Amino acid sequence: MLAYRAQPTISLPTSCLSWNRPELRSGGSNKSLRVGVKHPKCTKVVGNYNIGSGNPDSDKMHDMLHGRMVAEGTVFQQELVVRSFDVSGDSKMSLVALANYLQDTALNHFERIGVLSDGFSTREMSTRDLVWVLYKTDIAIDRYPCWHDAIQVHTWMYELGKNGLGIDWSFSDLKTGEPLILASSSYMMMNKKTRRLSKFIEEAKKELKPYFMPEWSPMIENTKKLQVINIDTTDFTRLGSSPGWNDMDMNQHVNNAKYFEWILEGTPSWIMRSHQLSSTNLEFRKECGMDATLKCLSKMVGNYNSESDNSATGHNNEGLIEVEHSLRLDSGLEVARARTLWNTKHPDN
Structure with a gap:
């Protein structure tokens, strides 16, 4: 019913969060990370955890919180922690939370490569009132992550036929590298004013082509209509x-x-x-x-x-x-x- 393709090879260890993790030291010795927050009715500083704009490690912090490009710029990688509001009654991630993470990491991917514009669109699409809309999605769950689990998400994109954009996701346990969830989605362009589907314009293809996974098709293929x-x-x-x-x-x-x-x-x-x-x-x-x-x-x-x-x-x-x-x-x-x-x-x- 569901056919699976091998995942792309990513030449980084599973625990590659450490690859870009800044060294955070608490206390007054690390002045670059010590920016106080003043309560309006207090004169003393409350906390020492905010990061100032002049912090030399701010780029690394952005990578840790918002993700980074790996595998020669074709794969987006991000780390997440399952929060209490992500889980259902059994303390495991809900399907609704998972769907939100699929959308959020895809948007972060577009933002990271510098093409995200108004809504889920590229700059060239935005000038023509075009946005990406989801046409279909397939999800396969091997094991649900639980509350407090740290997970690592890899996502990549590719051209799907003449008019579509494909995006795949792979969720794994950050600590063990165990695969948890796979997902594949297909997107089509839609005109925001007419609400009609549009062809994949060449200008947008030029923006995205450098970041496409070459010669790739959906990792999950639904073989049953x-x-x-x-x-x-x-x-x-x-x-x-x-x-x-x-x-x-x-x-x-x-x-x-x-x-x-x-x-x-x-x-x-x-x-x-x-x-x-x-x-x-x-x-x-x-x-x-x-x-x-x-x-x-x-x-x-x-x-x-x-x-x-x-x-x-x-x-x-x-x-x-x-x-x-x-x-x-x-x-x-x-x-x-x-x-x-x-x-x-x-x-x-």
Whole structure:
């Protein structure tokens, strides 16, 4: 169902955070890092941790916090720590948090190579009112990082066909180098004024080509087409989902992570309790704006007897559950479709 390609060779050790980590020394001896913060009602200095603009190590600090280019400038690398607001009830990173990190590291990648402009676009695209919009994304999860885990993210881009941009991600444990998560996404250009898709303009190709991974195609390839769900044969329906102002992104449509949240909300709760998401494929069909009302439809693939007997037939992998999803406006128009695969929960996963 999902085909995987080998990851690009990155000639740096897994613990390469130390490659650009500045030496931070606490106390008054390190004056270059000691800039006090004064409370408006106090005369004494509170803390000694802010970094002044004249600090000679500020570039290294920027690298540590915002990432750096490696592998001869074709791969962007960034380190993250899983925060309490990134995790769900089992103290593991949520799918919504993961989707946000995919978006954030991609934007940081564009910013680092110096082409990021207004929204998710290059300078040449911005002058023509063009932005990148996500067309589809595939995610495969081997192990979820937990609260306080330090993870390392590598991301790279490549030309996808004549009109698309491909971006891949690899998440690994910073301490052990263990691979955790792989993801591949496809982007298309959209005109912000007409809201119509556009061709990949040559001016933008020239901006990005020096940073493309040469002769590369998506690391995860979805070999099974996502099917249209017949509303009369769905197994689970959730009504009344609606985005608000905080769900909008810089391109003035619903943030990508919100779609993953809707998919999970439209998944039967008994699956969430007994299984853990191992992979998902999401395709966007239509833009969704604020105040829209959606239906979240889910259909089980295979034969499921009941909620009390969650056995499945017709599957090669014992305990694996496959669910097809559709997000539709009240008018019936489909805004996205997806597939999720769920494995039985294990304590070490």
